[in-house]
Amino acid sequence: MNKGRIKKKIKDYPSLYDVFELGDRVKRIYKDKNGKNKEYKGIVLAIDKNSIEIYWDSIDGKYRPDDMDIAFSNCQQKEVFSGTEKYSSIEKDKNYN
Numbered sequence: 637m638n639k640g641r642i643k644k645k646i647k648d649y650p651s652l653y654d655v656f657e658l659g660d661r662v663k664r665i666y667k668d669k670n671g672k673n674k675e676y677k678g679i680v681l682a683i684d685k686n687s688i689e690i691y692w693d694s695i696d697g698k699y700r701p702d703d704m705d706i707a708f709s710n711c712q713q714k715e716v717f718s719g720t721e722k723y724s725s726i727e728k729d730k731n732y733n
Contacts, residue, residue, distance in 0.1 A: 649717045656680050661729040687712045
């Protein structure tokens with residue numbers, strides 16, 4: 637893939653700075669191998685033009701359960717807005733004041 641094509645793909649998404657702010661509460665859904673959904677919630681720790689870093693602190697409303705397999709993730713812009721095979725896109729947690 638050439639550089640011009642990469643720049644065009646990045647421009648297909650809004651700026652991370654326009655959507656998120658440091659300290660925002662965010663959420664995403666994880667679908668496990670059995671097809672069950674788990675809701676992860678966390679806080680935005682860092683933002684740059686290509687990615688955001690998130691500290692995930694709860695699953696399905698439980699704060700830091702013993703079986704929590706991730707704590708931090710650095711998500712690229714495409715993953716933030718489109719998700720992956722296992723994870724949904726990341727969005728602000730509107731239930732958090």
